[in-house]
Amino acid sequence: xxxxxxxxxxxxxxxxxxxxxxxxxxxxxxxxxxxxxxxxxxxxxxxxxxxxxxxxxxxxxxxxxxxxxxxxxxxxxxxxxxxxxxxxxxxxxxxxxxxxxxxxxxxxxxxxxxxxxxxxxxxxxxxxxxxxxxxxxxxxxxxxxxxxxxxxxxxxxxxxxxxxxxxxxxxxxxxxxxxxxxxxxxxxxxxxxxxxxxxxxxxxxxxxxxxxxxxxxxxxxxxxxxxxxxxxxxxxxxxxxxxxxxxxxxxxxxxxxxxxxxxxxxxxxxxxxxxxxxxxxxxxxxxxxxxxxxxxxxxxxxxxxxxxxxxxxxxxxxxxxxxxxxxxxxxxxxxxxxxxxxxxxxxxxxxxxxxxxxxxxxxxxxxxxxxxxxxxxxxxxxxxxxxxxxxxxxxxxxxxxxxxxxxxxxxxxxxxxxxxxxx
Amino acid sequence: xxxxxxxxxxxxxxxxxxxxxxxxxxxxxxxxxxxxxxxxxxxxxxxxxxxxxxxxxxxxxxxxxxxxxxxxxxxxxxxxxxxxxxxxxxxxxxxxxxxxxxxxxxxxxxxxxxxxxxxxxxxxxxxxxxxxxxxxxxxxxxxxxxxxxxxxxxxxxxxxxxxxxxxxxxxxxxxxxxxxxxxxxxxxxxxxxxxxxxxxxxxxxxxxxxxxxxxxxxxxxxxxxxxxxxxxxxxxxxxxxxxxxxxxxxxxxxxxxxxxxxxxxxxxxxxxxxxxxxxxxxxxxxxxxxxxxxxxxxxxxxxxxxxxxxxxxxxxxxxxxxxxxxxxxxxxxxxxxxxxxxxxxxxxxxxxxxxxxxxxxxxxxxxxxxxxxxxxxxxxxxxxxxxxxxxxxxxxxxxxxxxxxxxxxxxxxxxxxxxxxxxxxxxxxxxxxxxxxxxxxxxxxxxxxxxxxxxxxxxxxxxxxxxxxxxxxxxxxxxxxxxxxxxxxxxxxxxxx
Numbered sequence: 018x019x020x021x022x023x024x025x026x027x028x029x030x031x032x033x034x035x036x037x038x039x040x041x042x043x044x045x046x047x048x049x050x051x052x053x054x055x056x057x058x059x060x061x062x063x064x065x066x067x068x069x070x071x072x073x074x075x076x077x078x079x080x081x082x083x084x085x086x087x088x089x090x091x092x093x094x095x096x097x098x099x100x101x102x103x104x105x106x107x108x109x110x111x112x113x114x115x116x117x118x119x120x121x122x123x124x125x126x127x128x129x130x131x132x133x134x135x136x137x138x139x140x141x142x143x144x145x146x147x148x149x150x151x152x153x154x155x156x157x158x159x160x161x162x163x164x165x166x167x168x169x170x171x172x173x174x175x176x177x178x179x180x181x182x183x184x185x186x187x188x189x190x191x192x193x194x195x196x197x198x199x200x201x202x203x204x205x206x207x208x209x210x211x212x213x214x215x216x217x218x219x220x221x222x223x224x225x226x227x228x229x230x231x232x233x234x235x236x237x238x239x240x241x242x243x244x245x246x247x248x249x250x251x252x253x254x255x256x257x258x259x260x261x262x263x264x265x266x267x268x269x270x271x272x273x274x275x276x277x278x279x280x281x282x283x284x285x286x287x288x289x290x291x292x293x294x295x296x297x298x299x300x301x302x303x304x305x306x307x308x309x310x311x312x313x314x315x316x317x318x319x320x321x322x323x324x325x326x327x328x329x330x331x332x333x334x335x336x337x338x339x340x341x342x343x344x345x346x347x348x349x350x351x352x353x354x355x356x357x358x359x360x361x362x363x364x365x366x367x368x369x370x371x372x373x374x375x376x377x378x379x380x381x382x383x384x385x386x387x388x389x390x391x392x393x394x395x396x397x398x399x400x401x402x403x404x405x406x407x408x409x410x411x412x413x414x415x416x417x418x419x420x421x422x423x424x425x426x427x428x429x430x431x432x433x434x435x436x437x438x439x440x
Numbered sequence: 441x442x443x444x445x446x447x448x449x450x451x452x453x454x455x456x457x458x459x460x461x462x463x464x465x466x467x468x469x470x471x472x473x474x475x476x477x478x479x480x481x482x483x484x485x486x487x488x489x490x491x492x493x494x495x496x497x498x499x500x501x502x503x504x505x506x507x508x509x510x511x512x513x514x515x516x517x518x519x520x521x522x523x524x525x526x527x528x529x530x531x532x533x534x535x536x537x538x539x540x541x542x543x544x545x546x547x548x549x550x551x552x553x554x555x556x557x558x559x560x561x562x563x564x565x566x567x568x569x570x571x572x573x574x575x576x577x578x579x580x581x582x583x584x585x586x587x588x589x590x591x592x593x594x595x596x597x598x599x600x601x602x603x604x605x606x607x608x609x610x611x612x613x614x615x616x617x618x619x620x621x622x623x624x625x626x627x628x629x630x631x632x633x634x635x636x637x638x639x640x641x642x643x644x645x646x647x648x649x650x651x652x653x654x655x656x657x658x659x660x661x662x663x664x665x666x667x668x669x670x671x672x673x674x675x676x677x678x679x680x681x682x683x684x685x686x687x688x689x690x691x692x693x694x695x696x697x698x699x700x701x702x703x704x705x706x707x708x709x710x711x712x713x714x715x716x717x718x719x720x721x722x723x724x725x726x727x728x729x730x731x732x733x734x735x736x737x738x739x740x741x742x743x744x745x746x747x748x749x750x751x752x753x754x755x756x757x758x759x760x761x762x763x764x765x766x767x768x769x770x771x772x773x774x775x776x777x778x779x780x781x782x783x784x785x786x787x788x789x790x791x792x793x794x795x796x797x798x799x800x801x802x803x804x805x806x807x808x809x810x811x812x813x814x815x816x817x818x819x820x821x822x823x824x825x826x827x828x829x830x831x832x833x834x835x836x837x838x839x840x841x842x843x844x845x846x847x848x849x850x851x852x853x854x855x856x857x858x859x860x861x862x863x864x865x866x867x868x869x870x871x872x873x874x875x876x877x878x879x880x881x882x883x884x885x886x887x888x889x890x891x892x893x894x895x896x897x898x899x900x901x902x903x904x905x906x907x908x909x910x911x912x913x914x915x916x917x918x919x920x921x922x923x924x925x926x927x928x929x930x931x932x933x934x935x936x937x
Contacts, residue, residue, distance in 0.1 A: 280482025
């Protein structure tokens with residue numbers, strides 16, 4: 018496998034390969050992908066498989082007499098995701114521009130299909146999955162994240178500075194953004210909806226959206242969320258968040274179990290397989306929403322810190338890739354993917370450490386959840402594909418990688434090339 | 441679109457990166473807060489299934505009394521799993537149980553973190569433990585308790601429900617803390633018998649799980665007069681020679697306070713005599729203390745009671761109920777609703793509620809010359825982290841030695857004088873000067889009153905302070921005083937001569 022070859026020999030940076038059979042007249046000139054991101058994400062995924070097994074084995078055994086019942090599919094989905102990631106690395110990410118509208122429409126259709134009783138499958142009472150026949154259930158909201166990021170990157174890049182205008186920028190943005198967010202809220206899946214909403218906002222912000230529009234949208238979102246939270250059951254959620262100990266066996270139960278797991282882990286942790294929440298008896302969502310608590314209990318603050326550090330590396334490298342991307346679409350796509358994965362990781366971990374109220378959402382690459390894992394990995398593939406074409410840009414760029422690229426060899430300009438000055 | 445009029449997006453990307461790093465910084469701080477700052481506290485949630493589960497892998501530390509007699513230790517079942525056994529049923533309400541099924545109670549619960557070693561603050565040591573092949577061993581506790589005295593206290597209470605608290609007034613160390621009825625904690629700790637034993641104990645009359653010594657709140661009756669004395673003498677409202685000219689008449693006709701008549705029914709033969717402070721304690725004159733309470737004022741009474749530990753849980757190894765002089769709802773000074781309530785509270789009726797531990801502390805503070813020592817049950821913790829000795833520690837100076845001397849003198853007369861012998865039969869220890877005060881707390885209806893005694897001995901050099909409550913034991917002198925006398929005698933003459 019050439020991928021393996023490139024992993025073994027990272028010095029081969031200038032792999033200016035003409036893509037055989039590519040319809041493009043213009044040759045795509047690439048260098049090695051950002052191995053730091055690759056290693057961080059593969060490490061997170063590997064840790065995820067380990068932790069999902071550790072936290073689900075007992076529960077799975079109790080449920081189906083097979084301790085691999087939950088981790089098995091996770092491994093399969095992880096492998097599929099890695100294949101998708103490797104494929105995406107080799108695909109010219111610009112081709113996604115062609116796919117952006119079908120992808121977006123497809124996501125909308127999938128989200129609507131969830132409301133068709135024949136296809137939907139309720140999991141955990143809230144997040145709805147789509148199941149057709151005997152195919153594995155998928156979570157359309159995961160597809161929606163990718164679709165929104167790709168389509169927004171395409172559209173915002175095309176709009177250029179017009180995004181600042183109200184009628185030509187903000188209103189069309191809302192027409193793309195709002196239906197998707199509302200459909201996910203309607204699922205109902207508040208956690209994913211907030212990830213999608215925040216990612217979209219970040220992308221508009223990065224693309225140079227009018228701050229007044231952004232402020233208005235943020236204000237509207239905050240008002241909406243507040244109004245929503247102030248009724249009944251949701252208000253209870255807030256009260257529990259402020260003091261989980263007021264109802265230790267009821268509403269505060271999850272939060273407390275998560276915090277206790279962290280506390281029992283301490284600095285160095287209880288050791289792999291030693292988690293008490295992991296049995297799934299004390300903490301039902303140990304292998305997905307609360308997997309960070311299991312990591313915190315088994316590997317302590319050290320393990321939790323490593324997970325957070327890996328996400329910080331992803332954020333840092335993602336921002337660097339975005340800054341050095343060869344075109345606006347690539348920059349927005351890289352920033353959007355980075356923001357999405359990092360916001361999702363933040364919300365998941367923040368719930369466990371009681372910074373924000375409980376929201377059911379997976380920890381990217383780590384939590385059990387096939388569609389989440391494979392789509393996140395595919396998104397990283399896109400990010401890595403962009404990283405293969407980064408150009409030198411001030412001090413931000415990875416100098417060595419770029420020096421390799423600009424070693425005097427001629428290369429053809431592209432229509433998509435980042436114009437440093439307009440015209 | 442050929443002409444891309446592109447916005448300068450670099451700044452937005454960099455700012456996004458900045459926001460993301462702040463967010464990750466926040467969660468890193470959050471994780472650190474729960475895993476380091478609050479870790480030890482979280483591991484102390486003894487009733488949590490997680491903590492119970494984590495504690496299963498641990499061999500609990502043993503608990504021994506002051507002379508090294510084992511109070512709680514471990515046995516191993518056929519699978520090599522440890523379970524708890526206790527030396528005597530008299531310990532049950534105090535030490536509680538540690539059951540694999542029902543969690544923990546009593547001291548087993550309060551000191552679960554030490555006994556299991558889960559509350560350790562030493563992460564490096566924790567790490568070494570995880571690498572060691574054998575089961576983790578919790579720390580051993582040494583109590584100030586005397587098992588023999590504890591057994592004797594439960595035996596003395598007999599079939600009555602009640603409590604005995606004995607402590608060393610000089611150190612605050614608890615010598616005995618009995619609560620009846622008792623139960624079989626070993627049966628609850630044994631996995632085989634746990635279910636039946638727990639069900640039986642839960643259904644048993646008299647709430648055996650309740651540690652009456654710390655959690656029982658009782659109307660104090662006349663033993664509260666010592667609290668009123670501390671407030672009145674301490675604040676200077678009265679002195680030892682204070683007397684009230686209207687007192688003899690009021691004993692015949694009742695004392696009129698704001699239209700309400702306070703009666704003092706039980707000493708006709710002092711009705712013709714104006715009593716001073718000592719005599720009022722000796723004969724336990726309600727009228728005298730009602731007048732004293734009114735003269736001291738509600739605010740001062742409540743304030744001085746708070747110095748003794750009223751109004752807040754007492755800092756102790758076990759959870760304690762809060763003692764009160766009043767419900768605190770009234771607008772009158774100190775939270776009393778009016779003069780009548782204050783006058784009644786001054787001799788221990790009205791809305792006054794106390795725990796036996798609180799009353800033992802009242803006696804101990806008088807015995808110790810006004811200095812209130814923090815009550816302590818656990819005096820030593822010896823674990824892998826080394827040996828730790830706890831206390832003694834003072835909670836504060838409640839009153840001057842002179843005030844303590846005045847009250848102590850009156851309490852001595854109450855036991856040793858001719859009058860005292862009539863009212864406090866049985867508390868005196870032959871050959872040892874004893875000080876004390878009985879109480880007979882009316883609990884309403886036709887039920888027998890609760891019988892109280894608080895005191896200390898030897899009166900000239902106190903080594904033990906005591907509070908005894910016998911529920912529905914009749915007059916203080918009928919039940920509580922003889923129990924106190926025999927237990928103090930046992931301690932001073934036999935167990936700790």
